[in-house]
Amino acid sequence: MNDDTCIIIAAYYESDNIGDVVRSLLEHNYENIVVVNDGSDDATSDQAQKAGATVLEHAINRGQGAALRTGVEYALRQGAEYLVHFDADGQHQAEEIQDMVEPVKAGRVDITLGKRFEKTGDIPASKKTVLYGAILFQFLITGVWLSDAHNGFRAMNRGAAETLEIKQDRMGHATEIIEYIKRYDLRYEEIPVTITYDEDTEGQRLWNAINIAKKNLFHKFFR
């Protein structure tokens, strides 16, 4: 059992995937699963609840960053010691959570970030180009050079979760988190993870990446 660990999933129109994702987490003995339905009116909440997750409902869509922070706040109030950000679309593997959480539980770091290039084979070339661009952009904005960007798989201790006051409601939160790591001098480590790609779960396309960059730039200079 992993009673002290809470898995947080932001879900938006994920009725096809969310049930399988929650079941795979339960199979790996993660019982504290919080799914935040970010305003989707399909069967996302039903599927997540039936599969065994606690479901929180955003009355209207506020974005992935906002949904993750809602899940984190709830988990902290429930007393979670370790928190994991996990994707709703099946891109992440439940069996790899252990690798992500272990350095945090051992007290070596405050937060771990998934990196995909070592374990994930066959990343589409277009995706790779966008990713390298995102890594460079992330470095220019935050001053932190990472080997990956925005895959959404993170594990952290309670202290780090309390520090990450995500203000960017939409996808820009991923870069914002790296900014917090730098600002508050959080200890971090990148852990190799496997990201599953297929046409249905292709999360962030080029247009999406441009939007993230735009939001981050605006946030940096005007907020």
Added chain:
Amino acid sequence: MTLFSYLLVTAAVIMLGKTVYKYSEKKFTAIEALVWSALWVGVGVISFAPRLVSWLAGLVGIGRGVDLVIYVSILALFYLVFRLFDRVEQLSEELTSFVREKAIEDADE
């Protein structure tokens, strides 16, 4: 006075009336009402006495009165857009907080 001057004065009087009305309805604070009233009175005065603007332009080292009006207008518009942007972001943050608290409260029940 030209036809355009009359149009400007009419517009300024209407907007001044609206400002007073909004203040009486408590939709404007005293400061907001004062700033907007000053702006509309200014527009009215300039319409009646365009030479006043040329004189002001000369004082600050700008050749033509109309240039001064354009520069000041652009500055004022930039300031307004900035304020609006800030307010929209603030409202968005408040909305997210509200949606978040409601989601957590409902889950606790």
